[in-house]
Amino acid sequence: MSTRRDLDSITPLYSAARTQLDSRGIDLESVRAKLNTQAIEVPSWGFSRGGTRFGRYVDGSEARNVREKIEDAGLVFALTGVTPAVSLHFPWDGSREDEYKRIPGYLKEAGIGVGAINSNTFTPRAEPLDHRLRYGSLTNPDPAVRLASVEHNLDCIRIMRLVGSKTLKVWLPDGTNYPGELSFCDQSDYLEECLEEIYSQLRDDEVLLIEYKLFEPAFYSTAVADWGRALTLAQRLGDRAKVLIDLGHHAHGVNVEQIVANLARLGRLGGFDFNDRKSADDDLAVSSIDSYQIFLIYNALVEGELRGHLDLSRLSFLIDQSSHRKNPIEEVIESAAALQRAYAQALVVDRKRLADAQRKHDLVAADRILKQAFFEVPVHAVIQMNRHERGLPLDPIDAFREGGYEAERRSRRAADRPAVGESLF
Numbered sequence: 001m002s003t004r005r006d007l008d009s010i011t012p013l014y015s016a017a018r019t020q021l022d023s024r025g026i027d028l029e030s031v032r033a034k035l036n037t038q039a040i041e042v043p044s045w046g047f048s049r050g051g052t053r054f055g056r057y058v059d060g061s062e063a064r065n066v067r068e069k070i071e072d073a074g075l076v077f078a079l080t081g082v083t084p085a086v087s088l089h090f091p092w093d094g095s096r097e098d099e100y101k102r103i104p105g106y107l108k109e110a111g112i113g114v115g116a117i118n119s120n121t122f123t124p125r126a127e128p129l130d131h132r133l134r135y136g137s138l139t140n141p142d143p144a145v146r147l148a149s150v151e152h153n154l155d156c157i158r159i160m161r162l163v164g165s166k167t168l169k170v171w172l173p174d175g176t177n178y179p180g181e182l183s184f185c186d187q188s189d190y191l192e193e194c195l196e197e198i199y200s201q202l203r204d205d206e207v208l209l210i211e212y213k214l215f216e217p218a219f220y221s222t223a224v225a226d227w228g229r230a231l232t233l234a235q236r237l238g239d240r241a242k243v244l245i246d247l248g249h250h251a252h253g254v255n256v257e258q259i260v261a262n263l264a265r266l267g268r269l270g271g272f273d274f275n276d277r278k279s280a281d282d283d284l285a286v287s288s289i290d291s292y293q294i295f296l297i298y299n300a301l302v303e304g305e306l307r308g309h310l311d312l313s314r315l316s317f318l319i320d321q322s323s324h325r326k327n328p329i330e331e332v333i334e335s336a337a338a339l340q341r342a343y344a345q346a347l348v349v350d351r352k353r354l355a356d357a358q359r360k361h362d363l364v365a366a367d368r369i370l371k372q373a374f375f376e377v378p379v380h381a382v383i384q385m386n387r388h389e390r391g392l393p394l395d396p397i398d399a400f401r402e403g404g405y406e407a408e409r410r411s412r413r414a415a416d417r418p419a420v421g422e423s424l425f
């Protein structure tokens, strides 16, 4: 896949990386081996066109149904080698038994596996999950809505087993818009009772990821608003209930890497929904706004693994983004590549010198050590050498563009609109 010219451009940078790492006693081969184990889940919903309440601008190249989303996810894996699974979302990716049953075939066709299954109690559907969802799902004062919302999650557990997933991911839109709308005591009683029922149906090799979010769609209170509430729920439910951290779900200024370290120490870190944001929960491409935070998160993960607090291979690393303006496939590739870079940067931190600087209160030395890993080691050459040796394109975006994949999809998908099973999102 790579040409002699490409390799000639990498080799000097790769040698410079080796020289720097040798001088710090960091083994380049083990860094490369770890990078080759990195596995990220891409979001099925990231391949259709995202939108806001102001509009959604479809141009005909996007995936329109679960088969096309999985096809696109398969292309990202073929081009990057780091995204072997797709996370699915119901009912966006299907709402009938016959649709669920076709998914294993689509996954096989695409050469990828399945990651977490996302339940969705925010999209209105048949009663009682119709307009009544306005007042919540698992925390709705109407027991019929709570029961149906639990049932939906139990359906997602059935889908997990049908498609080969071991992970149920629950993000709740539940909350209130006004003081007095719902007692916070009732909100928590309902929530805990419903989650206990859902958790009780999971098998010993299945996990529940509880995702928190500060606000939206509710504006006055959110049932699972922060890591503390998600943690207390997980601790109440059992060992296979963990917390999922979505980067866009915090107030500005919150130290996410500290949350990562603390949840890992407690054995309750389940994984991530990676994205980036400037304002709120913007679901922008990873590292498009703040690259340093992603590095510091991976720095906390690498330290957590070295201290025995976590096993990276057992966490769920999802991308959770929504493509409003870019080509969705390109935007997912950008995010996958950004997560590779962040992990590589965290792996080349000189931890011996960092620990020494910390013991001596040498804050400048500690900062320089992190910045050397972030700015100075040419980790992209290390990543590209791995890609070369695995027969992958050195630059997956270039490969996507040179492969004509977008034009091919646009002509094929625009031609037969409306698609069967047009996705809601």
Ligand code: AFD
Pocket (backbone or CB within 6 Å): 089, 118, 171, 211, 213, 246, 273, 281, 283, 320
């Ligand atoms: C929305 C929510 C949350 C969830 C995602 C998939 O804010 O991030 O993980 O949808 O359901 O972005």
Ligand code: MN
Pocket (backbone or CB within 6 Å): 171, 211, 246, 273, 320
């Ligand atoms: Mn999320």
